[in-house]
Amino acid sequence: MRLLPFIYIFIFGVVLTVALQFLEQPFWLIYIVIIVVYVVLLVLPPIYTVYKSNDLKKIERFLEKNKRKPIFTYALAVKTGNREEIISAIQLILSKYKQPYMQQVYKTILALFENNITRVEQLSTQISKEPLHTYYIAYAEALKGNFEDAHSLKGKLATDWMPYALDAIIAKEKGDLSAFRIAAEESINLARGVQKFNLVYSFEWMEKEMEN
CATH class of the missing domain: 1.25.40 (Serine Threonine Protein Phosphatase 5, Tetratricopeptide repeat)
Structure with missing residues (x-):
């Protein structure tokens, strides 16, 4: 499995965390947002491919x-x-x-x-x-x-x-x-x-x- 996409996603998560902290958002909200982002970017694409994709x-x-x-x-x-x-x-x-x-x-x-x-x-x-x-x-x-x-x-x-x-x-x-x-x-x-x-x-x- 390619490592580069995971590096990009990790960097994006770090940047998003810093941005939310800068906006003085509560820790629980930052935590939920980061979890949701990682699920959407890492978990959902392979699930979609396995069960829903039409692209052979x-x-x-x-x-x-x-x-x-x-x-x-x-x-x-x-x-x-x-x-x-x-x-x-x-x-x-x-x-x-x-x-x-x-x-x-x-x-x-x-x-x-x-x-x-x-x-x-x-x-x-x-x-x-x-x-x-x-x-x-x-x-x-x-x-x-x-x-x-x-x-x-x-x-x-x-x-x-x-x-x-x-x-x-x-x-x-x-x-x-x-x-x-x-x-x-x-x-x-x-x-x-x-x-x-x-x-x-x-x-x-x-x-x-x-x-x-």
């Missing part, structure tokens, strides 16, 4: 700077489309994050990349939180060819990009490239941050698989 280049730069974190390593692996790299990144996540929900979700994702549909079906039911619980159950139904069952679960997916992502998966399993492209584009348009990055490149290699 900016998101990728952030991922590269933070690729020592397994979840971001996974996102970069998805871009490569290399199944072995993706599986390795997921295994790294599973080894580092022991929280039950993380284990449930990433074991399910691992089963997807291992093409183990039976295990995807089994693990998806164990995911403890919505909307991923329903999303991966529907995903498993689509992979089994139970398209009506998968489609019937769309109404339970409250996250905007998920219904269209599910439509794309169903279209892929049906071999309908045109429908896949339309649904994938809608899903990508509605997603933000690292999720958008993952979808862009996931759909990219899915489309290549359909064309081959």
Whole structure:
């Protein structure tokens, strides 16, 4: 991570502190203002990039700077489309994050990349939180060819990009490239941050698989 922006922010904080002291502001006010400034300048930008940014280049730069974190390593692996790299990144996540929900979700994702549909079906039911619980159950139904069952679960997916992502998966399993492209584009348009990055490149290699 680059040090220069932090130096600038620190200098700005010092200057602001001196200015507020010169204006004879109370210590508690100076303290609150400095904390707010540091939060806005240091904490909010990366949070915005991870969850809200629409700029893929900016998101990728952030991922590269933070690729020592397994979840971001996974996102970069998805871009490569290399199944072995993706599986390795997921295994790294599973080894580092022991929280039950993380284990449930990433074991399910691992089963997807291992093409183990039976295990995807089994693990998806164990995911403890919505909307991923329903999303991966529907995903498993689509992979089994139970398209009506998968489609019937769309109404339970409250996250905007998920219904269209599910439509794309169903279209892929049906071999309908045109429908896949339309649904994938809608899903990508509605997603933000690292999720958008993952979808862009996931759909990219899915489309290549359909064309081959």
